[in-house]
Amino acid sequence: MSYEVSAPAERGRFAKASVRDAEVEGRTVLLRADLNVPLEDGAVADDTRIRAALPTIELLRDRGAAVVLCSHLGRPRDRESELSMAPVAERLSELLGTEVGLAPAVAGDAVREAAAGVGRGEVLLLENTRYEPGETKNEEALARGLAGLAELYVNDAFGAAHRAHASTAGVACHLPAYAGLLLEREVRELTAVIDDPGRPLVVVLGGAKVSDKVAVIERFLEIADEILIGGAMCFSFFRAQGKPTGDSLVEEEGIALAERALAAAEDSDCGLRLPTDLVLGDEFSADAEPRPLNGVAVPDGMMGLDVGAATAASYGEAIRAAGTVFWNGPMGAFELAPFAAGTRAVAEAVAESRGTTVVGGGDSAAALVSFGLADRVDWLSTGGGASLELIEGKELPGVEALLDSEERGARSKEQPTGLASEDHVA
């Protein structure tokens, strides 16, 4: 997936002011991106999210802005150096072909000084925003400290937009706040699935837990034509139907939720389909021998680790014929080679579908990448949790905090309040 986001198709709905319309020439812009990448041996293991952030960074540089960039990385407890942004700065320098400096912290005098020294077209990366305990508490002092580094704020961190943190939401109260290109494209692609989908709209949901996705199921029961369920999630449904699940992974709290979803499906025009056959193993291991089960009653001593071939084929047929496909969550334990076939079949059908295809979720995205199919979908969302909350119909604080598109002219003339010098965070 190349993340060509600079000219988003006018799809879906977006009511916020875009960075494309911001006057950034000669000004310092605080850019919040989602650079929360996996690390291995002190280096970036997968730079997808960094590459997805490039279009907005390049736009700001091309237009003569001084860019002060920030993101969180992992879940630091005590500013541990293993979660420093240093490897990100290094990879970003390579991708941009220019030196990206790393600030010594997130806020404070030294950071303020470093930010003031960023020239037009230059990029300074702040340290991990979660090094500051005030970040996840959305503390006013940190929000003001961040705002004090710049004259404008741009949020491109869709993957963190469902969190009201200082760098994603709080800071936007103190500076004229614009949407980055990726964040806009994400919201447009996902709202297009809900508002105006090509029919039939086929939704494929898998993964580990019903509780993660029940709100999404209930929303789609009102909108979609068919919901196809797979993954360990299906065992909560089978238990709700009184079927034996053997040693399969069952989320106990999910059983009541599944029961509720099954009842809602009764009253809905949307079909809710469950697997009709499975692949079993005797342990969660790549060494387990895959055993097809014609049916879904799992005997004791065995666990369902993938959907069966008949289920994969019939789900694939529905996906290929869809006008729109939304897929979140693998069909089985795809990390284990003997149990990847169901997820692979769904991924191939999504790639071949005649319809518009949107995929969200960390593991589903990883599955697509591992099958070499990431470029064959229309949109691969960078935001797992955020994409689900948007579909559920929840407001995303990181999006809500931005200027409305018609508000832009008026509020951008206001004096930013974050520049008061006594407000910095040490």
Ligand code: ADP
């Ligand atoms: P996503 O990140 O795409 O939203 P989830 O995190 O909800 O997906 O679920 C992915 C996880 O679910 C994977 O680690 C996968 O191994 C696991 N999983 C899926 N099906 C099964 C199953 N039948 N038994 C055990 N684990 C499963």
Ligand code: MG
């Ligand atoms: Mg996951």
